[in-house]
Amino acid sequence: MASNVNDPRAGSAASTNSGHPFRSGWTVLAAVLMIFGGAMAIFQGIAAIAKDDLIVKTPNYAFQFSVNGWGWVHLILGIVIVLAGCALFTGAVWARAVGVGLAGLSAIANFLWLPYYPFWAVILIAIDIFIIWALCAGSLREKV
Template identity: 65%
Template sequence: MSTHAGVRQDSAGHSSHSGFSTGWMMFAAALMVFGGFMAIFQGIAAIAKDDVFVATRDYVYKFNLTGWGWIHLILGILIVLAGFALFSGAIWARFIGVAVAGLIMISNFMWLPYYPFWSIVLIAINVFIIWALCVAPRPEKF
């Protein structure tokens, strides 16, 4: 039995993927669900015009707080739904997950003046989500 990059081959030449790449995909799904819920709560707080957020003046990508709230709320709902679908093995959820994680990265970049540290953390998490979803094997290769 030989191994190469997470793929095991038996003496007959059949290959099977180790749990490494599938485990990362499931971890990405968990991050999508929990990160999505955080975005939903962040969006609700912004829509409610909570005093938690303080914006830098004269920022290039300035929107009103309610607009940002709706953006985070919608993207949060989409990533949570894709994360739950990914747990059930839906292949389309991987594509949606990559696309929405990319949009969340962009929205958090533009959200930097409101919550800089949290935005940077979420950008890093979404980079990991995209990586994990892209390197995981296709289900028919199991």
């Protein structure tokens, strides 16, 4: 059967990848970054729970919480983020929405973690912002 020469999508990625869950590399990148960021949050949580010497408690910070409590928050959030990152590989729309929400929660948690380990927190906030961007930009580009 001959293809329509006037079809602007003939031979494009949109016509050849119609059944593929990843039409853009942004979703794959977001999934990989979620797994990486979640793993880093897990390590961050383990370090805080173990009362490692890497974590320094800054006095007189507006959001002072127990370091052990923060460790559990980061550990649980990291596990959920890794699972959501793995779910993104299925191409499910709910995984994209959950990924945006979890990346936002992770950015907030790392903002509150700034006085304990500022360099690490800023790196993870940047990764979370990039994850949100990649998931939102990927969904917009897939509709075109």
